[in-house]
Amino acid sequence: MSANVLNAMVALVVFRASSFYLGVVVVGLCGGLEFAQIRRREWQKVAFNSSLDCITCIVAALVFWGIAGNSGTPVAVLIGAAALAGVADLLVNSSVLSLPISITSGQSYRSTVFQVTKFHVSAYPYVFLGLGVGLTYLGLGLFIIPMIIVPVVIARQAFASYLELKAAQENTIETLIRALEAKDKYTAGHAQRVATFSAYIAEEFAFGPSRSERLRYAALMHDIGKLVVPNQLLNKPGRLTEAEFGRVRLHETVSVELLRRIDFLAPVAGDTTTEAATAAVDGSVLVEPAIIHVADAFDAMTSTRSYRKALSQETAFEELRKGSGTQFNSACVDALIGAILRRGEAYGAGHEVDDHEWAVAPPEAGTGSAGLGHLVPEEQGAKP
Amino acid sequence: MKRWVRLLILLAGGGAVALGAELSDPGTPWAALALIGGAIAAGELIELRPPLRAAIPISFAYEVVLARRTDVSDAALVLLVALLASLLLRAEPIALERRLLLFLERLAAGLAAVLVFHGMFDALTSLSSRVQVLLALLAAAVAPLIVAEIARMLRERTLAITRHGRSADLALVTSAMLMAVSDQGVNGKGAMGLWGPVVFTIPLLAAWYSYEHLDEIRRTYSQTIRALGAAPELGGMVRDGHAERVAALTVAMAHELGFSRSEMEHLETAALLHHLGQVCIDEPEDGRPPDGAAIAHSGAEILRSTELLAPAGDIIAAEALPYRDDARARPGVMSGQILKIASAFDELSEGRNDRGEAALEALYSAPAYLYDEHVLGALEIVLDRRGVLSPT
Numbered sequence: 001m002s003a004n005v006l007n008a009m010v011a012l013v014v015f016r017a018s019s020f021y022l023g024v025v026v027v028g029l030c031g032g033l034e035f036a037q038i039r040r041r042e043w044q045k046v047a048f049n050s051s052l053d054c055i056t057c058i059v060a061a062l063v064f065w066g067i068a069g070n071s072g073t074p075v076a077v078l079i080g081a082a083a084l085a086g087v088a089d090l091l092v093n094s095s096v097l098s099l100p101i102s103i104t105s106g107q108s109y110r111s112t113v114f115q116v117t118k119f120h121v122s123a124y125p126y127v128f129l130g131l132g133v134g135l136t137y138l139g140l141g142l143f144i145i146p147m148i149i150v151p152v153v154i155a156r157q158a159f160a161s162y163l164e165l166k167a168a169q170e171n172t173i174e175t176l177i178r179a180l181e182a183k184d185k186y187t188a189g190h191a192q193r194v195a196t197f198s199a200y201i202a203e204e205f206a207f208g209p210s211r212s213e214r215l216r217y218a219a220l221m222h223d224i225g226k227l228v229v230p231n232q233l234l235n236k237p238g239r240l241t242e243a244e245f246g247r248v249r250l251h252e253t254v255s256v257e258l259l260r261r262i263d264f265l266a267p268v269a270g271d272t273t274t275e276a277a278t279a280a281v282d283g284s285v286l287v288e289p290a291i292i293h294v295a296d297a298f299d300a301m302t303s304t305r306s307y308r309k310a311l312s313q314e315t316a317f318e319e320l321r322k323g324s325g326t327q328f329n330s331a332c333v334d335a336l337i338g339a340i341l342r343r344g345e346a347y348g349a350g351h352e353v354d355d356h357e358w359a360v361a362p363p364e365a366g367t368g369s370a371g372l373g374h375l376v377p378e379e380q381g382a383k384p
Numbered sequence: 385m386k387r388w389v390r391l392l393i394l395l396a397g398g399g400a401v402a403l404g405a406e407l408s409d410p411g412t413p414w415a416a417l418a419l420i421g422g423a424i425a426a427g428e429l430i431e432l433r434p435p436l437r438a439a440i441p442i443s444f445a446y447e448v449v450l451a452r453r454t455d456v457s458d459a460a461l462v463l464l465v466a467l468l469a470s471l472l473l474r475a476e477p478i479a480l481e482r483r484l485l486l487f488l489e490r491l492a493a494g495l496a497a498v499l500v501f502h503g504m505f506d507a508l509t510s511l512s513s514r515v516q517v518l519l520a521l522l523a524a525a526v527a528p529l530i531v532a533e534i535a536r537m538l539r540e541r542t543l544a545i546t547r548h549g550r551s552a553d554l555a556l557v558t559s560a561m562l563m564a565v566s567d568q569g570v571n572g573k574g575a576m577g578l579w580g581p582v583v584f585t586i587p588l589l590a591a592w593y594s595y596e597h598l599d600e601i602r603r604t605y606s607q608t609i610r611a612l613g614a615a616p617e618l619g620g621m622v623r624d625g626h627a628e629r630v631a632a633l634t635v636a637m638a639h640e641l642g643f644s645r646s647e648m649e650h651l652e653t654a655a656l657l658h659h660l661g662q663v664c665i666d667e668p669e670d671g672r673p674p675d676g677a678a679i680a681h682s683g684a685e686i687l688r689s690t691e692l693l694a695p696a697g698d699i700i701a702a703e704a705l706p707y708r709d710d711a712r713a714r715p716g717v718m719s720g721q722i723l724k725i726a727s728a729f730d731e732l733s734e735g736r737n738d739r740g741e742a743a744l745e746a747l748y749s750a751p752a753y754l755y756d757e758h759v760l761g762a763l764e765i766v767l768d769r770r771g772v773l774s775p776t
Contacts, residue, residue, distance in 0.1 A: 155591040176686070
């Protein structure tokens with residue numbers, strides 16, 4: 001939308017002296033043309049977008065020319081007029097565009113308008129840039145074109161490079177998680193599910209986008225230290241010896257150490273078992289380790305592992321509540337249980353997505369590495 | 385103090401001085417100059433940081449606006465006050481000496497913009513006013529960048545000119561020209577006053593925002609790779625610091641062999657992650673160390689599934705290949721040889737400089753088909769330069 005708003009504003013300024021509506025219409029029609037849609041011969045979309053841009057341009061022209069007049073207007077008034085014309089453009093665009101989106105997606109029209117407006121509002125500063133380009137064009141002529149294109153293109157290129165590298169970062173982490181899950185077939189999808197449950201809790205706590213993103217990365221990588229645990233130990237059915245258990249537990253320290261080496265994740269790479277359990281949600285102590293701890297424990301309980309089968313969701317909730325305030329952060333426990341119930345989702349025994357095949361079937365309950373050592377009496381959990 | 389607070393203080397300071405000037409002498413040009421001064425001071429704290437290029441402050445753009453607005457002496461005074469204000473409020477550099485040097489550098493850059501503009505403007509009177517203004521503004525916008533480049537060369541004691549990240553310079557130059565043109569207009573048309581520089585700060589801020597995000601994700605990505613490279617060490621599978629030492633050695637050897645920057649980046653990544661495969665294969669039950677070829681194969685497979693890491697995966701796979709005479713004709717194999725030799729050297733020397741000479745000798749004494757002599761020669765040069773080898 002940014003380029004369209006900019007072009008529209010330039011047209012409004014340049015054609016202002018003569019109130020040349022046809023010029024504005026042409027700019028609007030051209031603004032809606034998208035090369036990809038033309039190449040795919042999606043003529044309905046092309047016609048819809050062009051018509052919409054044309055309508056928004058005319059509405060913006062009515063507002064801008066209505067306030068600014070034809071000439072001799074102080075710049076401050078022009079800026080005010082541009083601001084209102086931009087708002088009109090945004091509202092018309094969002095309300096019309098939301099109609100087909102709402103119909104095809106089945107979402108309510110009101111929430112669609114809200115989302116579309118929120119998406120387009122980032123282009124709003126381009127209204128003022130368009131005003132500046134238009135006014136400068138009047139003094140400088142076509143010299144303005146390369147001068148404005150260069151910084152805009154450079155900013156876009158840098159942002160494209162950022163997005164590309166961000167995707168590469170995501171791919172790298174996904175690849176490593178795949179490698180990790182290849183080591184331990186029982187944890188397939190575990191990292192992703194912990195990230196999802198952590199996101200549920202973050203949503204309850206109204207985390208902002210950047211904090212949520214940091215939490216997602218930390219949740220995805222919370223078990224990355226398992227890379228250093230030998231495959232044989234991760235997949236060993238039944239009970240581990242004390243030495244083997246020590247080696248498995250090493251992954252927690254290594255995970256924290258690895259996360260601490262990444263500045264972005266270092267603040268949330270805390271101890272997940274002690275102070276995290278009582279961390280405040282008010283921001284005085286970062287609560288992210290506690291969130292991941294609760295999400296991790298819930299997924300561990302509701303998934304089948306080499307040492308035991310999945311527990312039911314009710315049992316998992318009960319265990320979380322039992323450890324609430326001591327082993328687990330109580331606000332995180334309440335947030336996760338509330339979020340899952342509100343969504344009507346079900347996890348655990350009877351709801352697992354993946355089928356499991358065992359050479360030696362795991363017991364119904366048992367000890368494990370997700371802080372569940374206390375879960376069942378040893379004599380029940382130690383069946384090989 | 386957070387950056388936005390410092391920015392606000394500098395902008396508000398400029399605004400307060402402008403208000404005072406306007407109240408005491410309505411219509412005085414000093415009100416506008418004070419606002420520009422505030423923008424210069426604040427612009428010092430907002431730097432474009434493209435990859436592989438020293439940061440450049442957006443204050444350079446406002447200095448061009450200042451140059452066009454007023455004469456040399458008034459501009460110099462505004463510059464001095466604005467840069468002193470930013471000197472007091474900037475967070476970095478912390479050392480006083482470096483802070484003062486930076487102040488002098490920025491003052492020289494600002495004065496260069498002012499002097500060049502007026503010099504060029506006076507010299508180009510024979511041209512049309514539009515061309516005259518544009519050329520003078522272009523020269524004024526480039527001048528501080530040249531001063532900053534000379535200062536960097538002096539600081540780093542080098543004659544090498546920056547080649548990377550020059551798009552930021554272009555963004556700054558064009559934005560500066562747009563700001564100055566929109567401020568005063570040309571031939572009495574298109575003048576927006578100080579609203580012009582405000583409006584044309586938008587693309588510059590967009591560029592700054594993009595570069596900031598790019599810088600952050602580059603750092604995160606690099607730290608992620610380095611952290612993962614350290615995983616086998618944290619698991620006790622290899623000696624501490626092995627990955628980092630091998631990475632530094634491979635980059636130095638590749639530089640010696642004339643590799644491109646992108647080849648060196650892939651090689652560095654491969655060196656950092658060349659033991660990653662070890663964490664994915666089963667430990668031999670008889671206690672023997674795992675097979676090197678299996679480690680390389682496993683590591684390469686992991687990296688090849690990610691587009692950006694695939695070249696590093698190829699290098700790791702090539703590390704396990706036997707040496708061939710045509711290695712130099714195949715960059716992947718050549719990189720693999722560098723990695724193989726650097727890794728073997730680090731293992732033989734146990735990461736200790738005093739064992740470097742013996743380790744190099746051992747590599748030279750290995751069967752001829754194992755290591756490329758050309759690459760061993762590069763290693764020898766690098767070690768010699770580091771003072772690892774005793775003088776002969």
